[in-house]
Amino acid sequence: MKLDSFLKFFLPREGRFQELLERDTKNLVESAELSLEIARATRLEERRVKLVELKALEHEGDDITRQVFEALNSSFITPLDREDIRSVAVDLDDILDYLEGIARYLVIFEIDEAPEPLTRFAEILVEMCREIDTVTRLLWDLGNERRVRESMVKISELENQGDDLYITVLSELFREGSGADPIAAMKWKEIYQNLEDACDSCKDFTHIIGNVVIKNA
Numbered sequence: 001m002k003l004d005s006f007l008k009f010f011l012p013r014e015g016r017f018q019e020l021l022e023r024d025t026k027n028l029v030e031s032a033e034l035s036l037e038i039a040r041a042t043r044l045e046e047r048r049v050k051l052v053e054l055k056a057l058e059h060e061g062d063d064i065t066r067q068v069f070e071a072l073n074s075s076f077i078t079p080l081d082r083e084d085i086r087s088v089a090v091d092l093d094d095i096l097d098y099l100e101g102i103a104r105y106l107v108i109f110e111i112d113e114a115p116e117p118l119t120r121f122a123e124i125l126v127e128m129c130r131e132i133d134t135v136t137r138l139l140w141d142l143g144n145e146r147r148v149r150e151s152m153v154k155i156s157e158l159e160n161q162g163d164d165l166y167i168t169v170l171s172e173l174f175r176e177g178s179g180a181d182p183i184a185a186m187k188w189k190e191i192y193q194n195l196e197d198a199c200d201s202c203k204d205f206t207h208i209i210g211n212v213v214i215k216n217a
Contacts, residue, residue, distance in 0.1 A: 016071055017078065017085055018140050024064045024092050025133035031057045032122075032129035035099045039122035044112040051103045058100040065093045079140070084212050088136070091205045095132075098198035099125070102191060109187045117169045121162065121195040128158045128202040135209055142216055149213070152206040162199035166192055 031054060038050045068089040072082055135151040138144035169192050173185045 016075075017068070017080070020064055020068050020071065021085075021088060021092075021136055022133075024061060024068070024089065025129075025136045027057055027061050027064065028092055028096055029126075029129050029133050031061070031096055031099050032126045035103055036119070036122040036126050038103045038106065039119045040114050042112060042114050044107070044110055047103070047107050047112075051100075051107050054100055054103050058096055061093055061096040065089050080212055081215060084208060084215070087208045088205075088212075091201065091208060092132075095129070095198060095201045095205070098194060098201055102194045102198065105187075105191050105194065109191070111187070111191075117165060117192070118195075120165060121192070121199075124158050124162050124165070125195070125198055125202070128155055128199065131155045131158070132202060132205055135206075139209065139212060145213055148209065152209060155202055155206050159199045159203040162196055166196040 034050060034054050034057065038047050038054065041047045041050065068085065072078065072086060078085060131151045131154050135148050135155075138148050138151070170189065173188055173192075
């Protein structure tokens with residue numbers, strides 16, 4: 001092996017990690033948008049069909065995560081801290097798992113209605129995932145620090161909206177004298193709990209991004 005080829009083997013292959021993570025966040029945005037379609041659907045059969053599509057995107061996300069791990073294992077030097085890259089990939093995978101799980105609950109519980117809180121939660125998650133896509137694309141240029149921090153603040157604000165919505169929904173579900181069916185109330189609680197957890201997972205993603213910014217400032 002020539003010396004220049006040998007040295008290139010050990011140099012950071014930033015493009016590979018950037019490409020993989022950008023594919024990952026693009027896939028996440030597509031999944032969130034499909035999840036919104038599922039939330040807005042009022043026919044159970046439509047939700048079943050779209051859930052199959054969402055599962056395919058979830059499998060694509062799993063494959064990208066695997067490729068990130070393989071790239072980490074085969075790279076002597078990485079463009080960002082190795083554990084930060086791993087954490088970014090894992091968190092993106094966790095968010096996608098929540099999206100798929102929520103849609104699965106809607107189908108398993110045979111829910112064929114689209115109440116406003118459900119669709120609003122799905123809209124919040126779409127906005128959060130779009131910001132995650134933006135902040136991940138900006139991460140590779142340290143000159144983007146201000147814009148990265150702006151996206152992190154936006155994600156935090158959206159997570160607060162999700163918290164407020166969750167509290168409001170729970171108070172309505174279990175309000176004394178509401179006459180709500182207890183079984184239906186428990187089903188919805190499980191769905192909204194997972195929606196709130198998905199928002200929390202998006203917020204957790206910004207903690208990793210914050211660490212990257214601090215380390216590379």
